[in-house]
Structures are given as structure tokens and as C-alpha cells.
Amino acid sequence: MERVIRVLEYEKMKQQLREHVASSLGRQKVIELRPSTEIEEVEEWQAETAEAATVIRLKGQAPLGGISDITPHAKRAKIGGSLSASELIEIASTIYGGRRLKKFIQTMVEEEELELPRLYEHAERIEVLTDVERSIKQCIDDNGHVLDSASPALRTIRQQVRSYESGIRTKLDSITRSSSTQKMLSDAIVTIRNERFVIPVKQEYRGAFGGIVHDQSASGATLFIEPQAIVTLNNQLQEAKSREAREIERILAALSAEVAEVADALLVNIDVLGTLDFIFAKAHYAKAIKATKPRLNEKGYILMKKARHPLLDKDEVVPIDLELGGDYRSLIITGPNTGGKTVTLKTVGLLTLMSQSGLHVPVEEDSEMAVYKQVFADIGDEQSIEQSLSTFSSHMTNIVSILDKVDFQSLVLFDELGAGTDPTEGAALAISILDDVYERGASVVATTHYSELKGYAYNRAGAINASVEFDVETLRPTYRLLIGVPGRSNAFAISRRLGLDERIIEKAKEQIDNETNQIENMIEALESSQKSAESEWEDAEKIRAEAEQLRAELARQLEAFEQEREALLKEAEEKAAKAVNDAREEAELIIAELRDMQKQGLAVKEHQIIDAKKHLEEATPKLTAKQKKVKKIAAKAQRSIAPGDEVKVLSFGQKGFVTDKINDNEFQVQIGIMKMKVNKDDLQLLDRPKQVETKPLATVRGSEHHVKAELDLRGERYEDAMLLVEKYIDDALLAGYHQVSIIHGKGSGALRKGVKQLLKKHPHVKSERDGGMNEGGLGNTVVELK
Structure with missing residues (x-):
């Protein structure tokens, strides 16, 4: 390892x-x-x-x-x-x-x-x-200095130290400032030597101050003298500092004891x-490194999507797509030495080690990595000078060691397998080694530049070719991994690009047998086909993404339109109702005035009153068709809701059918293929099917039960599915359904197409449409029955 x-x-x-x-x-x-x-x-x-x-x-x-x-x-x-x-x-x-x-x-x-x-x-x-932390923080500051507050004794001692230091400095300052003594000093300063306060005195005035000499300058011209006047104070200061050190030592020992506990x-x-x-x-x-969590397995299966080597510049590295351990366990990367093959090999190996170390790997979501018991690698020229081994011998020694240990739980990486010896023998050895590793059940990725291995994957089940794309125009590898396409030699194309005489190139081509030429032409065609397929796939993906975006936008606009329409209808109904009330009040007022005039003896005949009332009724505002529909819906909403009713779920703005009553306040509602539990206050009754005397039971798939509002055809054969659809439409009509869903899935599209054609010809089908965003989309067809 x-x-x-x-x-x-x-x-x-x-x-x-x-x-x-x-x-x-x-x-x-x-x-x-x-x-x-x-x-x-x-x-x-x-x-x-x-x-x-x-x-x-x-x-x-x-x-x-x-x-x-x-x-x-x-x-x-x-x-x-x-x-x-x-x-x-x-x-x-x-x-x-x-x-x-x-x-x-x-x-x-x-x-x-x-x-x-x-x-x-x-x-x-x-x-x-917390207690230990608090004890330490109360005694020591963040810089590691023991605080005065660590103990009462330490505070007292430090006060004495500061008092002694102040007295000493006062006396020494008076000496240094005195005009009579300044001429005796090298400099008018107070300094410290051997932890005692001293003043710098010229050599010739050594005896003028008495006291103790603690040091002298390099030239000997200056002596650092502790004057006799402060010797006693300095002694007292040193004693106080000794007491301070002992108290600090005691405090630290006490804190250390707390830590020990x-x-x-x-x-x-x-x-x-x-x-x-x-x-x-x-x-x-x-x-x-923009890594993601891979799915894991111990079946030797790897699926890397847009994998990147983490040690390469992320702006320059070209992502690769690679699958291993599924339909094939041997991946043979062929082609000239362009540098891209080894990078691919190391990417597979390093990402495997990273995933088995608990690290996320630089791949796209939904990638999968295997957990191997052993990972083997023979990569690079590791020639040993001490052992006097050739390149071939060095590689073969390593390969022998690998073959002694490899089993079905192993990943094996071979770089330039069989290199360093005669091409014919090297290619034969490479094929034999690959066969042996495959027979042991291991997963293997191998690189080689031998043309003999280009046909290896075509003759072996469980093996596939791959190559690293090379751009002849720029004379550089693109590092894109092409699965299923063996690498081809670019020697002639590169030579032509570099200006080699065409006559020489043609003579060189004559030296290559027809079989080799046919292989190169086949590889070139495969490369072209793969590039074309990839380009068309990318275009299709862009169109699909745009269509999904457009569909979502249309759904949003439709929902906004429905909300606005309902708001306008409600506003119109309120205005109409107000106009009706105003008109009625005015009519009643006019009729009352006419009756008063009649009572007063004025000539007002009954037919005039009737004509006036009729005239005012004709002047009453009339509801529009939409307003009448709104009133009708509102009236229906007042009725109790029961299973089978067509309703609108107000919080979603979607229509559905009540399939079951859970309790007095909750109902089970089916919207498309989705069933949900909805509160009664969130439902608006839209329509109620007419009562049918026929018992809503039907035989579906051989068992008698209540007909559901959906038919699931997924997994059915085409002919069986068509028979089930016809039977289900009849059963749904007997059950009194106005709308049902037929779930056929997307798949290849054959089942969906057959269902659509059958429904268009069925005499009892009023209309059919694809499911909406919340109804299963293209995998579901919503059918309205006559």
C-alpha cells in the first residue's frame, strides 16, 4: 500500500x-x-x-x-x-x-x-x-502573566515591590540630576545590572559613591555602580521579589493540582x-476542490462524472467521465504518449484512495465509488540504479508482486503495460497479463501505446477500449477521455502539420499493411461518430432545459392568470350585487311615492304602478355569463362535499376528485396521479356526478374491487396494456367518473403513443391531455370521459 x-x-x-x-x-x-x-x-x-x-x-x-x-x-x-x-x-x-x-x-x-x-x-x-477554566482565568491573564488578584498575599507583596522600586528610583534620580554629580556620570540615566538598580559612573570617580560595582563597559571607562545609599533598599526589593516568586510558584502548583483532577x-x-x-x-x-459525496459499494463498480484530479490546476484540468465494473471490468486506454493517459490513470487511483479515506471527491453529483480491499499500481519509470534493473525489469518485478496478491476485490492500475521490451513480445505479455487479472475478477485500468491492444477489447467480453483525444491542429492533447474508441497513431498527421514532404509520408504509408490502415480508418470513423453524438446530445439537453424552463414559466403565468380572473369575477359580482340592491331600493321608493299619490286622491292607476315596477326591473343590472357561473359555483360550494365530487383545492389552485371522506372535516382528494388529505375549508365544490344505479365495481387485472381514478400500465406489455385501457374506460364510465388518469411512464414512448391513439378513437373519450407539472408530466395522460 x-x-x-x-x-x-x-x-x-x-x-x-x-x-x-x-x-x-x-x-x-x-x-x-x-x-x-x-x-x-x-x-x-x-x-x-x-x-x-x-x-x-x-x-x-x-x-x-x-x-x-x-x-x-x-x-x-x-x-x-x-x-x-x-x-x-x-x-x-x-x-x-x-x-x-x-x-x-x-x-x-x-x-x-x-x-x-x-x-x-x-x-x-x-x-x-468551567470551574477549572474560571480558576485559571482569575489568576492568569491571556498573555500568561499571573495577576495581582491571584491571592491576597501576592497583592501585598507586589505593592511592597512597587514601593521599594519607587524609593530606589527617587534616590537615584536625585543623584543623576544633581549638578555636582553629573560630571562624574557617563550618562544621567538609571539602569539595571544583575537585577539591581545602578548608575553609570566614570572610572576616575569610582570612589565618590561607595557601594558595589556590578558591571563595566567594554572599554572599561564606565562602571555600573550600586551606590551605598540604595544598597539596603535594593536588598529589601530582592527579598520582596523572592517572596513574589514563591507565592507565584504556590499559585501555579495549586492550579496544576486542579488540572490534575x-x-x-x-x-x-x-x-x-x-x-x-x-x-x-x-x-x-x-x-x-468542489467535491461531492459519492455513493459507495463493495462490488467493484465505479461511476465518475466529470472527475478532476485534485492536484492539477482546477482552471486547466479537463474533467473525465468514466465507468468501470459494470458491463466491463477492464478499461484499456491506447494511443501515443501524449501525457493524458497517465493523468486518467492517476485520477482513478487517487480518487479511489480519497473516497476510502472518507474524503469527498471532485466529481459531479450522483457519482459512485467502490471500496476495494486492495489497490495496486504500476505507474511511472521507477528504475532502480542500486539493483541495476532496466525499465522493463523494474516494471515486471512490480507486476509479478501484484499478480501474487490480486483478487476479485482489487483495483489494478497499469501504466504503459509491457513497455521497455520488444513491441511484439511486450504486446503479447500485456494481453496475457490483462487476461489473467480479468479472470481473477479484479477491476483493471491499463494504458499502452501498442497497436496490437487496440483490438483487445473487441475480442474480450467485459473489456472496453478508450483513448485520450489529440488535436492535430494544435499538436496538443485535449485530455478528453473517449470511451469505446481506441487511440490511433497521429504520426502521419503530425508530420504533415509540421511540414514533412507529402512524398515521404506517402512512401511511409506504403510500408504499413492494409489491415493496419483499415484499423486506423475505423478508429477515425469511431472518433468522428462519437464527437457527432456528443454534440447532438448537448444540443438536445439544451433544448430540453429550455423547454422545461418555458413550461414552468407558462405554468406560472397560467396560475397568475387564473388568480387574476377569479379576482375580477369576484369584483364584478360584488359591483353587480350592489347595483341590484341600489336599483331595488330606488324601485321600492318610487312605488311607495306612487301609492302615496294614489291615497291622496291623485289620478294614479294601478297599471301605472305595475308599468313603473316593470320598467325598474328592466333597469336592474343583469349578471354576465361569467358572473352567473361564479354564483353557480358559490351555490354548489354551500352543499356538503361527498366522494365522487369534482372539487378545487384552493391552496393549490388545482382541480381534483374526492375519493374518500376521512372525517367530518377532512377528505382524500386525487389531483392527477397524486392523492392528498385536504381540510374541508380548503375545498370548493365544482361539480357532482349524476347518481348511477350500477354498482361501481369492475374487474381489473382479474380481481373485483372499486375502480380507482387511475390506471397504472408501467411494466405491462404493449398488447396487454391496450386491452387494459379499453376495459378500464368501460369500468370508469360505470363508476361514474368524469376524469381519470392513465399512467404509462416515459420510457421509449411506444406505450404512450399507443395509449394516445386508442383514446382518440374511443367513442366515450371526450378529450385527453398530458399530465401537468403536478400530475406526472409526459408519463401520465389525463382523460375526460363523455
Whole structure:
């Protein structure tokens, strides 16, 4: 495994990963990282990385600051050792960092209700040691300085120290400022030698101050003298500093004893914090290389979509699509030495090691990686000068070692298989080795420039050719991997591009037999066909995406139109109702006035009153057809809802049918192929089918039961499906349905086409249409019955 890790540049990948750790704890975890061969362990690692990636996506980062490796401090305290102030403050800072990280993860799970079971389990192991943290912080500041408040004794001693220092400086300052003594000093300053205050005195005035000489200048012209006047004060100061040191030592010993009591908990915290730092580093690395979580299997199946080598410049690397272990287990990449083949080989190998290490890999979503028990690689020229081995011998020694161990749970990578010896013998050896590895059930990716292997995959089940595309115009490889197309020699094309005489090229072609020419022409045709197919596929995908976007926009506009239409109808109804009420009030007023006039004896005949009333009734505003429809719907809505009714779900704006009554307030409603439970207040009755005396039972697929509002044809043969559709239409009519759904799926389209043709000819089908966005789309046909 160590050799494979080296040749696939696994350690270089880990160097990139180390850039994302926050502490030496996480860095050590990265150093210890190795691929696992157990799928359960790999799945657990991948799930941890995915949870951390979720946190990074939502929060940007996790709070990992202030954490350091305090393992030596905790172990020394545990055996009774005394810790320094800086070591104790590192312990307090790490305790705080662990407490903050634990709270961060708990909040995301308990309050924000995120699913982070593995991170939460790690965080729960962190013990909150607030008392120890508080004790240290009360005695030591962030710079590792013991505070005066650490103890009353220390405060008193430091006050004495400051008092002695002040007295000494006062006396020395009076000496340095005195005009009579300034001429005796080299400089009018106070300094310190051997932790005692001194003044710089010229050599010739040595006896003028008395006291003690502590030092002299390099030239000997200046002596640093502690004058006799301050010797006593300096002695008192040193005694006070000694007491200060002893008190600080006592305080640190007491704090170390507190740390010793929780040393085991600290060691657990350190391990958990290192693990969490490592997990979040994997998530940050995944974000940096735009990696995703692959599906995993132990069947030797690999499906890499747009895979990129993480060590190459992400702006220059060309993604590759590769599948291995399904229809074929041997992938043979042929073609000239253009550099692209080895990159492909290393991409497959390194991404396999990364996924088995719990790292997300730089591929698109929905990719899949295998967990192999063994990964073997023979890549590059590793000629050993010490052993005096040739290139061929070196490779063959490695291959022999591989063949001794390979089995059905292995991935084998061969670079330039059979190179370094006679081409005919090398190609024959390569074919034999590939056959042997395949027979053992291993997955193999091999590169070669031997033309004899171009036909290998055509003659072997479970093997396929591939090549790295080469652009003859630019004389550079494009690094695009072409699956199913063997590599072809570009020697003639390159020579022509570089200006070699055409006559020489034609003579060279005459030296190649017809069979070789036919193979090259076949490869050229395959390349052209594949490029054409890829181009047409890309165009089709663009058209499909545009169609989906247009369909979504039309659905949105239709919904907005329906809402606006209903609002206008409601507004029109309200205006019409107000006009009716106003007209009636005016009519009644006029009729009352006419009757008063009649009572007063004025000549107003009854027929005049009748004519006036009729005239006013004719003046009453009339409802439009749409307004009448709205009133009719509103009236229906007042009736109780029952199974079989056509209703509108107001919150969705969609029509459907009531299939069952759950209770007085809830009904089961079918909208297209979807059934849902809906509250009565969210339903508007649109229509009620006429009662049919015939019992709504029918035989569908050989069993008697109530007819459903949908028929599922998926999985049926074409002829059987057509018979089922005809029978179902009859049963649905007997059951009193006005609208049903026929689910045929998309598939090849043959079943959908047959259903459409049958429905158009059926005498009891009023209309048919494709399902909407919420009705199954093109996989469902909605049928309206007569």
C-alpha cells in the first residue's frame, strides 16, 4: 500500500488537506490518515464529512479557535508536575474552545433542528470544565502573566515591590540630576545590572559613591555602580521579589493540582477536538476542490462524472467521465504518449484512495465509488540504479508482486503495460497479463501505446477500449477521455502539420499493411461518430432545459392568470350585487311615492304602478355569463362535499376528485396521479356526478374491487396494456367518473403513443391531455370521459 500511496501522490493530496486544519490536533489526524478497506467505516467517515459540509454551507465555518494540543500539559499535571502560567492559559483556552464548539453543534441540532447525529455524538463527549477554566482565568491573564488578584498575599507583596522600586528610583534620580554629580556620570540615566538598580559612573570617580560595582563597559571607562545609599533598599526589593516568586510558584502548583483532577477528561476532550477539527478540515477541503459525496459499494463498480484530479490546476484540468465494473471490468486506454493517459490513470487511483479515506471527491453529483480491499499500481519509470534493473525489469518485478496478491476485490492500475521490451513480445505479455487479472475478477485500468491492444477489447467480453483525444491542429492533447474508441497513431498527421514532404509520408504509408490502415480508418470513423453524438446530445439537453424552463414559466403565468380572473369575477359580482340592491331600493321608493299619490286622491292607476315596477326591473343590472357561473359555483360550494365530487383545492389552485371522506372535516382528494388529505375549508365544490344505479365495481387485472381514478400500465406489455385501457374506460364510465388518469411512464414512448391513439378513437373519450407539472408530466395522460 505504501508504494501505491507514493505513486498516486496521496501524500501531496494530504498536504492540501492539512492547509484546512485549525490546530495541531487536526494536523496530527491528517498525518495519520490512511484509506480504509471496510465499507461500514468508509460510509461512516463519508457521512461525517457530509455533516460538516452542511455546517460549512450554512454557517461558513465552525468555531475552532483557541484549541491547542495540551496533551503533554495534562499528562504532566496528572503525575504531580507543576505547570507554567503559559501552559495553564493554553489549558483554559482549550477548555473554552471545546465548550464553545459543543454549544455550537448542540444549538444547530436542538434549536435549528439540523440532522447532524455524528457531529452531535462527538460533541456530547466533550466535558465542560468551567470551574477549572474560571480558576485559571482569575489568576492568569491571556498573555500568561499571573495577576495581582491571584491571592491576597501576592497583592501585598507586589505593592511592597512597587514601593521599594519607587524609593530606589527617587534616590537615584536625585543623584543623576544633581549638578555636582553629573560630571562624574557617563550618562544621567538609571539602569539595571544583575537585577539591581545602578548608575553609570566614570572610572576616575569610582570612589565618590561607595557601594558595589556590578558591571563595566567594554572599554572599561564606565562602571555600573550600586551606590551605598540604595544598597539596603535594593536588598529589601530582592527579598520582596523572592517572596513574589514563591507565592507565584504556590499559585501555579495549586492550579496544576486542579488540572490534575480533570486530566482524564481533558485527554478525552483533546481527542474529540482533534477529531472534529479533522472532520471540518475535510469539509473545507471538499468545498475548496468542489467535491461531492459519492455513493459507495463493495462490488467493484465505479461511476465518475466529470472527475478532476485534485492536484492539477482546477482552471486547466479537463474533467473525465468514466465507468468501470459494470458491463466491463477492464478499461484499456491506447494511443501515443501524449501525457493524458497517465493523468486518467492517476485520477482513478487517487480518487479511489480519497473516497476510502472518507474524503469527498471532485466529481459531479450522483457519482459512485467502490471500496476495494486492495489497490495496486504500476505507474511511472521507477528504475532502480542500486539493483541495476532496466525499465522493463523494474516494471515486471512490480507486476509479478501484484499478480501474487490480486483478487476479485482489487483495483489494478497499469501504466504503459509491457513497455521497455520488444513491441511484439511486450504486446503479447500485456494481453496475457490483462487476461489473467480479468479472470481473477479484479477491476483493471491499463494504458499502452501498442497497436496490437487496440483490438483487445473487441475480442474480450467485459473489456472496453478508450483513448485520450489529440488535436492535430494544435499538436496538443485535449485530455478528453473517449470511451469505446481506441487511440490511433497521429504520426502521419503530425508530420504533415509540421511540414514533412507529402512524398515521404506517402512512401511511409506504403510500408504499413492494409489491415493496419483499415484499423486506423475505423478508429477515425469511431472518433468522428462519437464527437457527432456528443454534440447532438448537448444540443438536445439544451433544448430540453429550455423547454422545461418555458413550461414552468407558462405554468406560472397560467396560475397568475387564473388568480387574476377569479379576482375580477369576484369584483364584478360584488359591483353587480350592489347595483341590484341600489336599483331595488330606488324601485321600492318610487312605488311607495306612487301609492302615496294614489291615497291622496291623485289620478294614479294601478297599471301605472305595475308599468313603473316593470320598467325598474328592466333597469336592474343583469349578471354576465361569467358572473352567473361564479354564483353557480358559490351555490354548489354551500352543499356538503361527498366522494365522487369534482372539487378545487384552493391552496393549490388545482382541480381534483374526492375519493374518500376521512372525517367530518377532512377528505382524500386525487389531483392527477397524486392523492392528498385536504381540510374541508380548503375545498370548493365544482361539480357532482349524476347518481348511477350500477354498482361501481369492475374487474381489473382479474380481481373485483372499486375502480380507482387511475390506471397504472408501467411494466405491462404493449398488447396487454391496450386491452387494459379499453376495459378500464368501460369500468370508469360505470363508476361514474368524469376524469381519470392513465399512467404509462416515459420510457421509449411506444406505450404512450399507443395509449394516445386508442383514446382518440374511443367513442366515450371526450378529450385527453398530458399530465401537468403536478400530475406526472409526459408519463401520465389525463382523460375526460363523455
